[in-house]
Amino acid sequence: MIAVDLRVPVGRPVPEVVDFVVGCERAGLHGVGIHDHHHSGRDVYVTLALAAAATSRLELYPATTNPLTRHALVLAATANALTEIAPGRVLLTLAPGFLSVERAGRAQARRAYLGEVVTAVRRLLAGETASLDGHELRMNNAAAPPARVLVLAAGPRMLELAGEVADGVLMLVGLDPRAVAAARAHVAAGARRAGRDPAGLEEILIVPTAVAPFEEALAWPRRWFRPGRPFLAYPSPANLHWLRLAGLDIPEDHRPEDLSPALAARVCDALGLFGPAEHCAERLLRARAETGADHVFLFPAHTEATGYALPVAEVAAFRDVIGPRLAAG
Template sequence: MSALRIGIRVPPCDRADRITDTVRRAEQLGFDDVWFPDSQLLWRDVFTTLTAAALGTERIGLGTAVTNLATRHPAVLASAARSVAELAPGRFTLGLGVGNSSVGPIGLRQTTSAAMRAGIDMLRALLAGEVWDFESPTGGKVRSRLRDPRPEVPLHLAASGPKNLRLAGEIADGVILLSGVSPKTLAQAAARVREGAEAAGRTAQLPLTVSAFCAVTDDIEAEARQIKPICASIAQNGGAPFLALAGIDVQVPATVSGVYPDLVHAEDWKAAVDICSAWVSDEAALRFAQEFCLFGSAEQITDRLRALHTSGVTGVFLQHVGSYDPPTGLVEAVGTSVLTHLKGNDR
């Protein structure tokens, strides 16, 4: 079994050159990957940031986690992906999702499974240099292709619901699991991915990357309180059954006022925590942190990462609380403690 890849999520929340400083530090400390989210109103352009990171690093993997096919046409994505991949050969992964914080603030719908399948088909064909028949507004076809293609760019699909998990298993080069590190929910998600792969006649194991909020701490209770908005958002967006599997009963209204732009990306995090305390108790937040997140001492986090690897997970990307500052503290804490423990054994 290949070594577990440890990544870090870095929002493009500052100038690209400054964000590259964080990426370069992650590379120095031994992280395998850096993943950048894409949301045009929240952060700087993700492909501008990726370009700077590609030019400023030598080894570390770079990826989107995630971009989308709603605000970016597949042909535009193909060109952008090709442009980054040629600056970081063998290091770039294009992670795709339904849109979330990209589409919500501008009134667009999330990408449906059918549109995702069609978009990935087009994207893969263009990256391979194939001619594609685009629909013309006059009713005909326009045949075009991408000049200087990069067919080696892997396309990973982020998924949480059963339909998209099966779709990922069927058509993606890898899967980004958004269910956290809870063993029960991970097992269910991985089973749906396998179903999709088997239906498509695929036998090779797909890379499975799991996202998880992380804090190296001796005071889990205090840190857990800070992720109440995350727990509330999961419950609000159809994830209550997943939480219930871990014994967490949280009911959140469909609309929560006083938080902008949404619970996960709140600009005033303290206010979001206070508001969500009406539905997420301290006990529920602690249970959520223990079950779905990687909170604890370096040794505890290391043990959980090894267990994840044993279960079939091939990579993780760690998230800090907050969207508008780089995760410099988490990079240092994990890089100087957790990665040291892992490197001494199975890395």
């Protein structure tokens, strides 16, 4: 059985989002990752805390947080407190930041600094002393076992960083077996460089998803995320690198509307789950057979304007079709 998580945005008042997360658990999903977007006016960790108290099985995490708008000690304390509410069900995921830091007027975190923060947070969660920016950090009352800390990685160097410093990786590389194998090699290279065993790292594949009739779903690569940023360059232009490894060479300066429908369909197959629920279930089973993936994070396709809509269709599709098909093997 593949563990399936789902991205849930903070697009509605917090009590409504929590009710939705409870529905995700009832639908049989394994986990939920929630936005850390301060500009929404809703806090991801308040939402996660309420969701943790309202659920009993669901794995919960921010999808994803960053090392700039929250200090490492704050991140550790928050993850630690969530672990006290939901032992064994909490992940902390970190990335350089996109919309959250952009709206705060900041540039994305440097890769090296992200690594320093991940290292510090892991040490704090383990009840150890950490160092960051020349300061010694301590945190009382560390829960055991601690929350795992994962790095969200889309490019080769970020994948290697995850291998070097994190408990695991959420990797956005598509589903093509050639791309997945290459991404895993980068994670392993980072781990070995740090003297770590790659086999001990957790892996979650981020899977772009559009559950819809084929004509609608396969049109996503031919759209813009927002003016000046094609859908295929969101959240990272590294998408195009992995597509090239899958045999699809699309220029970074491409205009989405210039992609042919046939090429868009090939892109969708390499990238994720695009089509009716039955097709998405079979594509996920094929990905498991081709890559051995056993944990995925469904990332519903959206534009900047639609990014806060709750993924109602995806939950229904998982409950009624995808989940039962995966369970049947």
